[in-house]
Amino acid sequence: MLRVYNTMTRKKEEFTPLKEGEVSIYCCGVTPYNDSHIGNARPFVTWDVIRRYFAKKGYKVHYVQNFTDVDDKIINAANKEGVTWDTIANRYIKAYFAAMDALNVRHADIYPRVSETMEDIVKMIKDLVDKGYAYEIPGSGVYYSVEKFSHYGMLSGRKLDDMEAGARIEVDEKKHHPMDFALWKAAKPGEPSWDSPWGKGRPGWHIECSTMSLKYLGKKFDFHGGGSDLIFPHHENEIAQSCACLGDHHAFAQHWVHNGFITINSEKMSKSKGNFFTVKDILKEYPGEVVRFFILQTHYRSPLDFSDERLKEAQTSLGRLENSYQLIQELSKKEGDAETAMKLAGEAETLRTAFYEAMDDDFNTALAISQMFALSKAINIYARAVENGAAFDKKDFDRAAAIYMEMAGIIGIFEQEAAPAEDGLVDKLMDLLIELRQEARAEKNWALADKLRDRLKEAGVLLEDTKTGVRWKRA
């Protein structure tokens, strides 16, 4: 039984899909105006594991994630560079995919963009105006009237009266309530704009996610996700818009899943503090799988502290799992059907059950990964015993290996060609091979020297003779 924490009810709830055998997910995507930072990456890695998990359990997964390609930040960036808004948006959408591909994040089924959903957005705003939930302020735009929706605050637990008291005075005095928010913004000179019944303009931020999720997933869908900073006002406003439109406050997303913040060396990330890390920069120093593994070693709802030291630790830990993966590659070539006292598969099955129990408990990847470490250890001990002459039962071993790879497939590791650095093992082995080849040449054993060079080339390693000695590089 899968239990998931629901921000709406503030407790773990049993998950029952709306449609048997299927699961529908909407996750708020990025505003493509700069390179994604490590905090941006967390929800997408989190949802990638959740999707993999559902798929492994046999569900058909529908996953929608938007691009906010019409936004103040994009327009500002475009004006600063003297390029069009879509140049900026397209550039950083491309950068988003490059970063996420490096983290083994699988693509969504659909990536709707604001600029391509304009007609539906305008239709939804018009519907809200017609139903009395929104009003026009001529020259300014269209606003949602929070007082008209009696359930406003149901997700964040905030009360309108408290919000009014805390609201700043700078708000547009023509608004009916300080918390009323823009659905449509009247065009300003030099900004991209689209036609609407209220004149040229562009949508406010929140309406796009209501329109897109309802358009692609229907009136009710299983999960809505994003960072916890989106709970208020973004997701609260999405609920207000969608449920008002549908006339049902139980419609829209059934489970609200929010991931925790990322701090940098225990401080909030900010450009002014100089502790702002883009995924692109981190990838210059660490393989993508290390970054992914680092994120998943902490439960998604817990705060995650990012530091170079912790990334290095993750790299070492992942290297340990990688070593067992290598042992599996080697041992799986071995034949044998000996009756052996070692029952690796039995232990693996127990750990598999524990792995699934952890994932069923609000997607506890941290605990699931610890089961994988336990299996890694068992595989290492087994491999060492076999190496020392113990009997080998291929069927038993293959089952354990399959379970190990099943776990890896859900966590999303061992998928990249370049293996994570294994404590410099590759370097040490290469030094040894180069040294042996040099010795062969010194002894004029050209056949052996050439064989070493050719076999390395086959394995994708090129040797280069330089003045300071032989160097190697990956082809």
Ligand SMILES: [Zn+2]
């Ligand atoms: Zn959203």
